[in-house]
Amino acid sequence: MTHETITLSVTRFDPGQDSRPRLQGYEVPYRDDWVVLDALNWIKSHLDGSVNYRWSCRMGICGSCGMNVNGQPKLGCSAFLRDYLPGPVVVEPMANFPIVRDLVVDISSFLDKLRWVKPWIIRDETAVGPGEHRQTPAQIDHYRQFSMCINCMLCYSACPVIPIEPEFVGPAAIALARRYQLDSRDHAGQERLGTLTGSDAIWDCSFVGECSAVCPKGVDPAKAIQQTKFESTLGMLMPWGGR
Amino acid sequence: MSPTSSRDASQPRLDGEARATAPDRVSARMPASAGEPAIAYPVKQPFTWWTRRRGYLLYMLREFTAVGIAAWMLLFLVQLARMRQGAAGYQPLGGPLFVAISIVCLALALWHSYTFLSLAGLFMRIPLGDRTVPARLIARAMFGALAVVTVAIAGLLIWGGA
Numbered sequence A: 001m002t003h004e005t006i007t008l009s010v011t012r013f014d015p016g017q018d019s020r021p022r023l024q025g026y027e028v029p030y031r032d033d034w035v036v037l038d039a040l041n042w043i044k045s046h047l048d049g050s051v052n053y054r055w056s057c058r059m060g061i062c063g064s065c066g067m068n069v070n071g072q073p074k075l076g077c078s079a080f081l082r083d084y085l086p087g088p089v090v091v092e093p094m095a096n097f098p099i100v101r102d103l104v105v106d107i108s109s110f111l112d113k114l115r116w117v118k119p120w121i122i123r124d125e126t127a128v129g130p131g132e133h134r135q136t137p138a139q140i141d142h143y144r145q146f147s148m149c150i151n152c153m154l155c156y157s158a159c160p161v162i163p164i165e166p167e168f169v170g171p172a173a174i175a176l177a178r179r180y181q182l183d184s185r186d187h188a189g190q191e192r193l194g195t196l197t198g199s200d201a202i203w204d205c206s207f208v209g210e211c212s213a214v215c216p217k218g219v220d221p222a223k224a225i226q227q228t229k230f231e232s233t234l235g236m237l238m239p240w241g242g243r
Numbered sequence B: 001m002s003p004t005s006s007r008d009a010s011q012p013r014l015d016g017e018a019r020a021t022a023p024d025r026v027s028a029r030m031p032a033s034a035g036e037p038a039i040a041y042p043v044k045q046p047f048t049w050w051t052r053r054r055g056y057l058l059y060m061l062r063e064f065t066a067v068g069i070a071a072w073m074l075l076f077l078v079q080l081a082r083m084r085q086g087a088a089g090y091q092p093l094g095g096p097l098f099v100a101i102s103i104v105c106l107a108l109a110l111w112h113s114y115t116f117l118s119l120a121g122l123f124m125r126i127p128l129g130d131r132t133v134p135a136r137l138i139a140r141a142m143f144g145a146l147a148v149v150t151v152a153i154a155g156l157l158i159w160g161g162a
Helices: A036-047 A108-116 A137-148 A154-158 A171-181 A189-196 A210-214 A221-237 B054-085 B095-118 B135-159
Strands: A005-012 A022-029 A066-069 A072-075 A089-092 A099-101
Touching (some): A036 A089, A066 A154, A171 A210, A171 A221, A210 B054
Parallel strands (some): A005 A089
Protein backbone atom coordinates (compact mmCIF):
# COMPACT_ATOMS: atom_id res chain seq x y z
CA MET A 1 0.00 0.00 0.00
CA THR A 2 1.45 3.36 -0.99
CA HIS A 3 0.92 6.48 1.03
CA GLU A 4 0.66 9.89 -0.59
CA THR A 5 0.43 11.91 2.60
CA ILE A 6 0.65 11.49 6.35
CA THR A 7 -0.83 13.65 9.09
CA LEU A 8 1.28 15.22 11.82
CA SER A 9 -0.47 16.46 14.95
CA VAL A 10 1.91 19.06 16.33
CA THR A 11 1.72 20.77 19.72
CA ARG A 12 1.11 24.50 19.40
CA PHE A 13 1.49 26.88 22.29
CA ASP A 14 1.84 30.64 22.20
CA PRO A 15 2.31 31.92 25.76
CA GLY A 16 0.89 35.30 24.73
CA GLN A 17 -2.38 33.85 23.43
CA ASP A 18 -2.95 30.26 24.57
CA SER A 19 -3.90 29.19 28.06
CA ARG A 20 -2.72 25.65 27.38
CA PRO A 21 -0.99 23.70 24.60
CA ARG A 22 -3.14 22.30 21.82
CA LEU A 23 -2.59 19.93 18.92
CA GLN A 24 -2.80 21.17 15.35
CA GLY A 25 -2.99 18.77 12.42
CA TYR A 26 -0.90 19.17 9.26
CA GLU A 27 -1.04 16.94 6.20
CA VAL A 28 2.41 16.52 4.69
CA PRO A 29 3.74 14.51 1.76
CA TYR A 30 4.87 11.04 2.72
CA ARG A 31 8.39 10.05 1.74
CA ASP A 32 9.82 6.71 2.72
CA ASP A 33 13.15 8.26 3.73
CA TRP A 34 11.70 11.22 5.61
CA VAL A 35 12.00 11.63 9.34
CA VAL A 36 9.74 13.69 11.58
CA LEU A 37 12.16 16.59 11.36
CA ASP A 38 11.87 16.57 7.55
CA ALA A 39 8.10 16.74 7.89
CA LEU A 40 8.35 19.64 10.36
CA ASN A 41 10.68 21.50 8.01
CA TRP A 42 8.21 20.93 5.19
CA ILE A 43 5.39 22.30 7.35
CA LYS A 44 7.46 25.37 8.21
CA SER A 45 8.37 25.99 4.56
CA HIS A 46 5.01 25.27 2.92
CA LEU A 47 2.16 25.37 5.42
CA ASP A 48 2.87 27.31 8.57
CA GLY A 49 6.01 29.33 9.16
CA SER A 50 5.06 30.01 12.75
CA VAL A 51 5.78 26.48 14.01
CA ASN A 52 8.71 26.56 16.44
CA TYR A 53 11.15 23.73 17.15
CA ARG A 54 14.87 23.26 17.70
CA TRP A 55 17.12 21.45 15.29
CA SER A 56 20.59 21.70 13.86
CA CYS A 57 22.66 18.82 12.49
CA ARG A 58 19.90 16.49 11.24
CA MET A 59 22.13 13.48 11.85
CA GLY A 60 21.76 12.52 15.51
CA ILE A 61 24.85 14.30 16.74
CA CYS A 62 23.84 17.72 18.04
CA GLY A 63 20.99 16.52 20.26
CA SER A 64 18.86 19.58 19.51
CA CYS A 65 15.70 18.02 18.10
CA GLY A 66 14.49 15.99 21.09
CA MET A 67 10.70 15.66 21.14
CA ASN A 68 7.99 13.19 22.02
CA VAL A 69 6.79 11.28 18.99
CA ASN A 70 3.59 9.35 19.67
CA GLY A 71 4.38 9.74 23.35
CA GLN A 72 7.93 8.36 23.16
CA PRO A 73 11.07 10.48 23.61
CA LYS A 74 12.86 10.59 20.24
CA LEU A 75 15.21 12.68 18.21
CA GLY A 76 13.14 14.19 15.41
CA CYS A 77 15.96 13.44 12.99
CA SER A 78 15.95 9.73 13.86
CA ALA A 79 12.19 9.06 13.93
CA PHE A 80 11.26 7.81 10.45
CA LEU A 81 7.74 8.48 9.26
CA ARG A 82 7.57 4.94 7.87
CA ASP A 83 7.59 3.63 11.44
CA TYR A 84 4.38 5.52 12.21
CA LEU A 85 2.22 4.59 9.24
CA PRO A 86 -0.58 5.20 8.58
CA GLY A 87 -0.45 8.03 11.08
CA PRO A 88 -1.33 10.42 12.49
CA VAL A 89 2.03 11.13 14.10
CA VAL A 90 1.62 13.04 17.33
CA VAL A 91 4.59 15.36 17.81
CA GLU A 92 4.84 16.95 21.24
CA PRO A 93 7.56 18.73 23.20
CA MET A 94 9.78 16.70 25.49
CA ALA A 95 8.02 15.83 28.71
CA ASN A 96 9.18 17.13 32.10
CA PHE A 97 10.30 20.51 30.75
CA PRO A 98 8.20 23.69 30.74
CA ILE A 99 7.00 24.53 27.24
CA VAL A 100 8.28 27.89 25.98
CA ARG A 101 6.57 27.80 22.60
CA ASP A 102 5.24 24.94 20.42
CA LEU A 103 7.94 22.22 20.55
CA VAL A 104 10.53 24.41 22.26
CA VAL A 105 11.06 23.70 25.96
CA ASP A 106 12.93 25.59 28.66
CA ILE A 107 16.19 23.68 29.19
CA SER A 108 17.80 26.13 31.60
CA SER A 109 17.32 23.73 34.53
CA PHE A 110 19.30 21.06 32.69
CA LEU A 111 22.10 23.46 31.83
CA ASP A 112 22.42 24.42 35.47
CA LYS A 113 22.51 20.78 36.53
CA LEU A 114 25.13 20.04 33.91
CA ARG A 115 27.38 22.81 35.20
CA TRP A 116 26.93 21.58 38.74
CA VAL A 117 28.60 18.20 38.06
CA LYS A 118 31.56 19.96 36.40
CA PRO A 119 31.79 17.83 33.29
CA TRP A 120 35.44 18.45 32.61
CA ILE A 121 38.76 16.97 33.72
CA ILE A 122 39.95 18.24 37.09
CA ARG A 123 43.60 17.70 37.98
CA ASP A 124 45.59 18.39 41.09
CA GLU A 125 48.19 20.57 39.43
CA THR A 126 47.20 24.14 38.70
CA ALA A 127 48.82 24.13 35.26
CA VAL A 128 48.88 21.35 32.72
CA GLY A 129 52.41 20.04 32.33
CA PRO A 130 54.16 19.52 29.05
CA GLY A 131 53.67 16.36 27.01
CA GLU A 132 50.73 14.05 26.45
CA HIS A 133 48.36 12.57 28.99
CA ARG A 134 48.16 9.16 27.39
CA GLN A 135 45.62 6.43 28.09
CA THR A 136 45.52 2.77 27.21
CA PRO A 137 42.52 1.43 25.26
CA ALA A 138 41.42 -0.35 28.44
CA GLN A 139 41.45 2.93 30.37
CA ILE A 140 39.34 4.55 27.67
CA ASP A 141 36.91 1.64 27.72
CA HIS A 142 36.10 2.39 31.36
CA TYR A 143 34.31 5.61 30.46
CA ARG A 144 33.85 5.51 26.68
CA GLN A 145 30.11 4.81 26.57
CA PHE A 146 29.32 7.58 29.06
CA SER A 147 31.27 10.02 26.89
CA MET A 148 28.85 9.41 24.00
CA CYS A 149 26.15 11.57 25.63
CA ILE A 150 25.02 14.39 23.33
CA ASN A 151 22.92 16.21 25.95
CA CYS A 152 19.71 15.65 24.00
CA MET A 153 17.78 15.37 27.30
CA LEU A 154 15.57 12.52 26.09
CA CYS A 155 16.52 10.71 29.31
CA TYR A 156 15.03 13.57 31.32
CA SER A 157 11.87 13.33 29.24
CA ALA A 158 11.65 9.60 30.08
CA CYS A 159 12.53 9.89 33.76
CA PRO A 160 9.41 9.79 35.99
CA VAL A 161 11.40 11.07 38.96
CA ILE A 162 12.08 14.50 37.44
CA PRO A 163 8.49 15.82 37.73
CA ILE A 164 8.30 14.58 41.32
CA GLU A 165 11.77 15.79 42.30
CA PRO A 166 12.54 18.72 39.97
CA GLU A 167 15.87 19.28 41.69
CA PHE A 168 17.07 15.77 40.88
CA VAL A 169 20.30 16.24 38.94
CA GLY A 170 19.10 13.63 36.50
CA PRO A 171 20.43 10.88 34.26
CA ALA A 172 22.61 12.68 31.70
CA ALA A 173 24.38 14.91 34.20
CA ILE A 174 25.18 11.96 36.46
CA ALA A 175 26.33 9.86 33.48
CA LEU A 176 28.71 12.67 32.53
CA ALA A 177 29.94 12.98 36.10
CA ARG A 178 30.58 9.25 36.04
CA ARG A 179 32.39 9.64 32.74
CA TYR A 180 34.95 11.94 34.38
CA GLN A 181 35.03 9.91 37.58
CA LEU A 182 36.20 6.89 35.54
CA ASP A 183 38.73 8.88 33.51
CA SER A 184 42.28 8.03 34.57
CA ARG A 185 43.34 11.62 33.86
CA ASP A 186 40.85 13.06 36.36
CA HIS A 187 41.91 13.59 39.98
CA ALA A 188 38.54 14.47 41.51
CA GLY A 189 37.04 10.99 41.80
CA GLN A 190 36.35 11.13 45.55
CA GLU A 191 35.03 14.67 45.31
CA ARG A 192 32.69 13.76 42.48
CA LEU A 193 31.50 10.79 44.54
CA GLY A 194 30.84 13.14 47.44
CA THR A 195 28.84 15.41 45.18
CA LEU A 196 26.81 12.62 43.64
CA THR A 197 25.95 11.06 46.98
CA GLY A 198 24.63 14.36 48.32
CA SER A 199 21.06 15.54 48.07
CA ASP A 200 19.22 15.69 44.72
CA ALA A 201 21.62 13.23 43.12
CA ILE A 202 21.95 9.45 42.87
CA TRP A 203 19.72 8.52 45.81
CA ASP A 204 16.76 10.28 44.19
CA CYS A 205 16.86 7.67 41.41
CA SER A 206 14.46 4.76 41.92
CA PHE A 207 15.96 2.81 39.00
CA VAL A 208 13.11 2.83 36.53
CA GLY A 209 15.73 2.42 33.81
CA GLU A 210 13.88 4.13 30.97
CA CYS A 211 16.59 6.80 30.72
CA SER A 212 18.83 4.13 29.25
CA ALA A 213 16.08 2.65 27.11
CA VAL A 214 15.43 5.90 25.24
CA CYS A 215 19.03 7.06 24.79
CA PRO A 216 19.71 7.45 21.05
CA LYS A 217 23.46 7.04 21.56
CA GLY A 218 23.45 3.84 23.62
CA VAL A 219 24.56 5.56 26.81
CA ASP A 220 23.41 3.81 29.98
CA PRO A 221 22.76 6.52 32.59
CA ALA A 222 20.93 4.02 34.83
CA LYS A 223 24.14 2.01 34.96
CA ALA A 224 26.15 5.09 35.89
CA ILE A 225 23.76 5.90 38.73
CA GLN A 226 23.52 2.36 40.12
CA GLN A 227 27.29 1.85 39.94
CA THR A 228 27.81 5.05 41.87
CA LYS A 229 25.26 3.92 44.47
CA PHE A 230 27.07 0.60 44.84
CA GLU A 231 30.49 2.21 45.13
CA SER A 232 29.20 4.71 47.64
CA THR A 233 27.68 1.95 49.78
CA LEU A 234 30.83 -0.15 49.52
CA GLY A 235 32.88 2.86 50.54
CA MET A 236 30.79 3.23 53.71
CA LEU A 237 30.82 -0.44 54.64
CA MET A 238 34.33 -1.49 53.64
CA PRO A 239 37.52 0.34 54.52
CA TRP A 240 38.90 -0.51 51.08
CA GLY A 241 35.65 0.28 49.27
CA GLY A 242 36.49 3.82 48.21
CA ARG A 243 38.31 4.60 45.04
CA MET B 1 -4.24 26.35 33.76
CA SER B 2 -2.63 29.56 32.77
CA PRO B 3 0.95 29.99 31.66
CA THR B 4 3.34 30.86 34.41
CA SER B 5 6.99 31.42 35.00
CA SER B 6 9.14 28.33 34.58
CA ARG B 7 11.17 29.48 37.59
CA ASP B 8 8.09 29.19 39.78
CA ALA B 9 7.04 25.76 38.66
CA SER B 10 10.02 23.70 37.80
CA GLN B 11 13.28 25.53 38.25
CA PRO B 12 15.46 23.46 40.58
CA ARG B 13 17.22 24.98 43.54
CA LEU B 14 20.34 26.14 41.75
CA ASP B 15 21.09 29.31 43.54
CA GLY B 16 24.83 29.54 43.22
CA GLU B 17 25.31 28.53 46.86
CA ALA B 18 28.06 26.02 47.58
CA ARG B 19 26.84 23.03 49.52
CA ALA B 20 28.22 22.83 52.99
CA THR B 21 28.55 19.06 53.01
CA ALA B 22 30.43 18.56 49.75
CA PRO B 23 33.90 19.62 48.63
CA ASP B 24 33.87 23.07 47.13
CA ARG B 25 35.92 22.26 44.05
CA VAL B 26 33.27 20.03 42.54
CA SER B 27 30.03 20.80 44.26
CA ALA B 28 29.80 24.57 44.13
CA ARG B 29 26.71 25.24 42.13
CA MET B 30 27.01 27.64 39.28
CA PRO B 31 24.74 30.64 39.10
CA ALA B 32 21.44 30.04 37.39
CA SER B 33 21.27 30.94 33.73
CA ALA B 34 21.26 34.66 33.16
CA GLY B 35 18.46 36.53 31.45
CA GLU B 36 14.78 37.06 31.99
CA PRO B 37 12.78 34.01 33.05
CA ALA B 38 10.98 32.50 30.12
CA ILE B 39 7.21 32.44 30.26
CA ALA B 40 6.61 28.76 29.91
CA TYR B 41 3.84 26.24 30.38
CA PRO B 42 4.62 23.89 33.28
CA VAL B 43 3.65 20.37 32.26
CA LYS B 44 2.58 18.05 35.05
CA GLN B 45 2.98 14.31 35.17
CA PRO B 46 -0.40 12.54 34.95
CA PHE B 47 -1.36 10.02 37.61
CA THR B 48 -1.42 7.30 34.95
CA TRP B 49 2.18 7.92 33.85
CA TRP B 50 3.14 4.34 34.59
CA THR B 51 0.80 3.05 31.87
CA ARG B 52 2.57 5.00 29.11
CA ARG B 53 5.58 2.76 28.60
CA ARG B 54 6.12 -0.96 29.10
CA GLY B 55 9.24 -0.16 31.11
CA TYR B 56 7.23 1.98 33.53
CA LEU B 57 4.71 -0.84 34.04
CA LEU B 58 7.41 -3.43 34.67
CA TYR B 59 9.02 -1.04 37.15
CA MET B 60 5.77 -0.66 39.08
CA LEU B 61 5.26 -4.44 39.10
CA ARG B 62 8.80 -4.91 40.39
CA GLU B 63 8.27 -2.39 43.16
CA PHE B 64 4.89 -3.80 44.18
CA THR B 65 6.34 -7.28 44.69
CA ALA B 66 7.80 -5.87 47.90
CA VAL B 67 4.26 -5.43 49.26
CA GLY B 68 3.50 -9.16 48.97
CA ILE B 69 6.82 -10.09 50.52
CA ALA B 70 6.23 -7.68 53.41
CA ALA B 71 2.72 -9.08 53.96
CA TRP B 72 4.00 -12.64 54.19
CA MET B 73 6.79 -11.60 56.55
CA LEU B 74 4.16 -9.96 58.75
CA LEU B 75 2.25 -13.24 58.95
CA PHE B 76 5.51 -14.99 59.78
CA LEU B 77 6.23 -12.53 62.57
CA VAL B 78 2.75 -13.15 64.01
CA GLN B 79 3.54 -16.84 64.17
CA LEU B 80 6.87 -16.16 65.85
CA ALA B 81 5.17 -13.96 68.43
CA ARG B 82 2.83 -16.82 69.30
CA MET B 83 5.84 -18.97 70.13
CA ARG B 84 6.50 -16.75 73.14
CA GLN B 85 3.60 -18.56 74.83
CA GLY B 86 5.35 -21.88 74.46
CA ALA B 87 4.53 -24.93 72.40
CA ALA B 88 0.89 -24.81 73.45
CA GLY B 89 0.43 -21.31 72.14
CA TYR B 90 1.99 -22.01 68.80
CA GLN B 91 -0.70 -22.41 66.18
CA PRO B 92 0.86 -22.43 62.74
CA LEU B 93 -1.19 -20.88 60.00
CA GLY B 94 -2.52 -23.38 57.52
CA GLY B 95 -5.40 -24.19 55.26
CA PRO B 96 -5.95 -23.63 51.56
CA LEU B 97 -6.15 -19.84 51.86
CA PHE B 98 -2.78 -19.53 53.60
CA VAL B 99 -1.21 -21.94 51.12
CA ALA B 100 -2.60 -19.89 48.23
CA ILE B 101 -1.31 -16.65 49.75
CA SER B 102 2.07 -18.24 50.33
CA ILE B 103 2.29 -19.42 46.72
CA VAL B 104 1.47 -15.92 45.45
CA CYS B 105 4.02 -14.38 47.82
CA LEU B 106 6.62 -16.93 46.73
CA ALA B 107 6.01 -16.00 43.10
CA LEU B 108 6.40 -12.31 43.95
CA ALA B 109 9.60 -13.01 45.90
CA LEU B 110 11.04 -15.04 43.01
CA TRP B 111 10.23 -12.27 40.53
CA HIS B 112 11.74 -9.67 42.84
CA SER B 113 14.90 -11.77 43.23
CA TYR B 114 15.12 -12.39 39.48
CA THR B 115 14.86 -8.70 38.59
CA PHE B 116 17.37 -7.71 41.28
CA LEU B 117 19.98 -10.37 40.52
CA SER B 118 19.64 -9.85 36.77
CA LEU B 119 20.78 -6.28 37.32
CA ALA B 120 23.63 -7.17 39.66
CA GLY B 121 26.09 -7.15 36.80
CA LEU B 122 24.98 -3.67 35.90
CA PHE B 123 25.54 -1.99 39.23
CA MET B 124 28.54 -4.02 40.41
CA ARG B 125 31.74 -2.86 38.79
CA ILE B 126 34.50 -5.25 39.84
CA PRO B 127 37.98 -4.35 38.54
CA LEU B 128 40.02 -7.26 37.21
CA GLY B 129 43.45 -6.04 36.22
CA ASP B 130 42.91 -3.21 33.78
CA ARG B 131 39.48 -4.59 32.83
CA THR B 132 36.30 -5.30 34.77
CA VAL B 133 34.48 -8.58 35.42
CA PRO B 134 31.81 -9.07 32.72
CA ALA B 135 28.30 -8.16 33.87
CA ARG B 136 26.88 -11.47 32.67
CA LEU B 137 29.36 -13.41 34.79
CA ILE B 138 28.44 -11.40 37.89
CA ALA B 139 24.72 -12.06 37.33
CA ARG B 140 25.32 -15.79 36.85
CA ALA B 141 27.42 -15.92 40.01
CA MET B 142 24.59 -14.23 41.90
CA PHE B 143 22.03 -16.75 40.65
CA GLY B 144 24.43 -19.56 41.55
CA ALA B 145 24.83 -18.16 45.06
CA LEU B 146 21.03 -17.88 45.39
CA ALA B 147 20.65 -21.53 44.38
CA VAL B 148 23.28 -22.69 46.90
CA VAL B 149 21.77 -20.69 49.76
CA THR B 150 18.24 -21.87 48.88
CA VAL B 151 19.29 -25.53 48.87
CA ALA B 152 21.19 -25.07 52.14
CA ILE B 153 18.19 -23.48 53.90
CA ALA B 154 15.79 -26.03 52.43
CA GLY B 155 18.06 -28.84 53.64
CA LEU B 156 18.21 -27.30 57.09
CA LEU B 157 14.42 -27.00 57.29
CA ILE B 158 13.66 -30.43 55.88
CA TRP B 159 16.33 -32.51 57.54
CA GLY B 160 17.58 -30.27 60.31
CA GLY B 161 14.51 -30.74 62.49
CA ALA B 162 14.28 -34.49 61.98
